[in-house]
Amino acid sequence: MLKYMFIVLCPLSFLKADYQIYSKLQSNLILQYNGSNHFTHNPEKCYEILQDFSEQASNFTLCSILNSKPITLCERCVEKYVTFRDKYEELLNTTINGTSCRSIFISQDRLNAVQEYHDNILSIWNKGNCNGCFDWIQGKPSLKNDTIRFYKMTNDTMDCIVKNMDPDNTEVCNRCIQSYMQLDNFYKTLSSDSIGVDSVCMDIVDSMNATRYIWSKNLNCCKLRKKPEVVFLCCAGIIAILPLIYYLTVRFCGPIRDLPNVLKQSRFKQTILRSINGRND
């Protein structure tokens, strides 16, 4: 009995041992594959570039998150953006021994992590129209004159407001309105469309929004725009009543027209009825 048991179990234990060996071999293979590039000949240079790229990416991400409110992202992170962008270019364009780094990292699998992260990080930059803050001379950014001028004007306005701050706010509005209006008008000239979301860089938009908010909400300096407008209301009233007068007039003063007649239809039944009536009379 026992003997039979042994015979049955024996191949099972063999199988088990077999499996252990197999899995050990596999992990060895993977280690080898990843570690010493026996199977593929990926140049190490590419991995170095990748390393740098990932550092730049994290630097830029860090910077943009830290500068997200109030938005100073474009101005403060521009250097990190440039290195990040350049590293990616390098990653794409480097070719070593006929193997391009691009072919190793980009579009090789479902995850496609390198490109995905790059696109995501870049999208925040593009969404904010950050390139619009700078003049790009051979890929090197320098602040646009407009940007510098805008910041100067903003600072002037804010200085004015801070200097003239008083509890009842009335003086501030009168004293600073000139610089504020200048700033406002200058801002309006920056973009071609009326809202400024298309081309103006987000730093400027945000800064302007903040200034406007302080001006009109905190300081409440937009009182100019509230007036009774009596003439307007009277005009609107008169025009709104006109249709009523018109309809009443046409209803009661229109010419009395003759009502349409009903057309006599000629039917078989009428013909018979007529003839019967004629006969009976």
Next chain:
Amino acid sequence: MSTSSSQVIEETISVTTSDTAQLVSNEEATSSNFTQLNKFSELQESMEDDLHGSHGIRRRQPVQKIEPGSLNILSAKYESLDYDTCENHLLLDEERKRGYPFVVWKDIARWVIVLLIGVITALIAFIIDICIEEFSKIKYEQLKKSVDKYVLLDKLYIPYLLWVLTNICIVFIGSMLVAYIEPVAAGSGIPQVKCYLNGVKVPRVVRIKTLFVKAVGVITAVVGGLAGGKEGPMIHSGAVVAAGISQGKSTTFNKDFKILQYFREDHEKRDFVSGGAAAGVSAAFGAPIGGVLFSLEEGTSFWNQALTWRTFFGTVVSTFTLNFALSAYHGHPGELSYPGLLNLGKMEPFPFQFYELPVFMFFGFVGGCLGALWNHINYKLSVFRIRYVSAAWLRVVEACLVAAVSATCGFLMMFLLDDCRPLGEDPTKVPLQLFCADGEYNTLAAIWFQTPEASVRSFLHDPMGSYKPLSLMFFVICYFLLSTWTFGLAVSSGLFIPNLLTGAAWGRLLAIFIQYMLPQNSINPAKYALVGAAAQLGGVVRMTISLTVIIIETTGQISNALPIIITLVVAKWTGDFFNEGIYDIHIQLAGVPLLPWEPPPLAHNIYASEVMSHPVFTLRTVENVGHIVEILRVVSYNGFPVVDPPLADDAEVTTYKRLRGLILRSQLIVLLQNKIYNENANTTWSNFNVDMNMFRREYPRYPSIDELEISDWEKTYTIDLRPFMNPSPYTLPHRASLPRLFRLFRALGLRHLPIVNDHNEVVGMVTRKDIARYRVWRHRGHMGMEELLLSSEI
């Protein structure tokens, strides 16, 4: 009692053989034959009062005068179109001569014409689109500048009056055109096209002048700030283009290109017009399949597979051309899938759960109720207009007043409701600051300072918090009333866009309420705005299939079909509970004898002998010219049965004569015009060189009989009508029931249907108006049939 009385009458009648018109000629009259035709018990009743028609039909008081603006009157002015082919000798000759190559050639010509229809319709739509867009842009930019300037000076009345004045001036131009030059171009044009496709000739509806007035009129109406859309007029334009191109001639410019003569008949023209209307829908919405379905659902009484296929080709060409032109205009030439081409903007697919279906049904219910209310208000207004505002100058004044009030509404709303939003979060074209803080804009101004179509897009696509519920509510009330007030003015503008706008606004409003009730869920306002828009429009026009497809195609998202279908079905049912669709109301107000899809139910006991017109004016096979001229002058009928000459020429006895064929007034006119008659009745006729083109040359506007000059000596001449008449018209026996008559009439698109007795002798004639006067009504769950009155003066 009834039996005895009927016997008495029977006897009376069978005695009075001399002057009683019976259905079978006197000598063969039998009582059995006769009792089949009439129920004498009821005949007795109707002798006493004619209030109740036979068989429980509600018949109206036999009044002499009727109040204008009634739904229960048919106008006798409308004529039918001839869809039946006249198989006379000339046609046979032509077929024999031309053979199969001609058939092939005709088929190719059809496709080429459909291609042209699609292209030209799309180009017209493109021009309308661009004009509206550009002019509106100029107008609103100038207004914005003016508001920005004067709001600081406390002189807001200046931009306001400027707006009112601009509106009035622009609308004045369009309204003058419509009121004085072409009144048939007023409104959306869909009811008229629907009538035309049903087989009713609406005078001047497919003329080039109408097209011009319509196109200019719709531009002025929309730019003038009225609550109207451009879609209906585009559909009408498509129909006119189709009718124009397919004929190869223009009567307006008096130019005959001598081509396409073989399409100059009502039947072919109707097919092209249905294709043109579909191309118009397709150009208006960018919805090719919706166009085909629109044509199928709203229009054509007769449909076949080849026509569907051709129509589809036309709509696809139309959309393609429009997209091509628009993509070039928007700066993406050749990019045909550019999302800016979608009429209502590209809609994301919105996920919906099973438990949301009742919500959609509720939206449909609301849409049905609001749509019915809209229709009712518009109906009351239309009746008022028919009764009191009929003079052309009064209609122009009315249109201008509405334009002024539209501007007033908009401005008052901007002024009174301070709904401010920070700039830059929403896509706003003309942000107007007005009383808002710096860096903010007035949302209501953003809605009012753009075309209604752009406003629909804003309501559909803007994020959740873009509009405050209070301003949405005011907007809905205001725009609802304005749009129902505007429809029916003497301007050419449609109702699709205003209703979509109203619906999108209240859909968004309800979405906000749902969000308040379920704060933990994030509600997608676009979903409810779209469903609301569909519900409102469905409640007004009561279309289902084509509307669903149009909305799907204009938002580019097929996965939203189910919610829209459910909403539309509920909206239609709810609306139908109260009244009919707006197009049907307007058709009924105009008294057009439109034949519905189905015959009236429970009407099998109404016989042809009751439906038909009785004393029939007939012509003999060889007829005297003087007699023809006389008959054409005296009566207004358009078809005359051609009969054998009677054996005895006794004027005293009314006898029936055997049917030989049917001839149309237009044919007789052409015969008289070309003097196809002979001095001697017995001469042979072969020496006349007559072919089909003689008849086609005058189509579609034949001269009236009074315009012909026929001297007295010619009146003794005779015409042989046999080569020209239709030798085998469709006929029915006098005992045929109304549904049978109806189906034959409707399916074949007939114009005249002679009713014969057992001896194939003409006893009566059924025309469209004889059938259309039996109309089924439905109201609040009840239904019945009523017999309408006819009047020639409305």
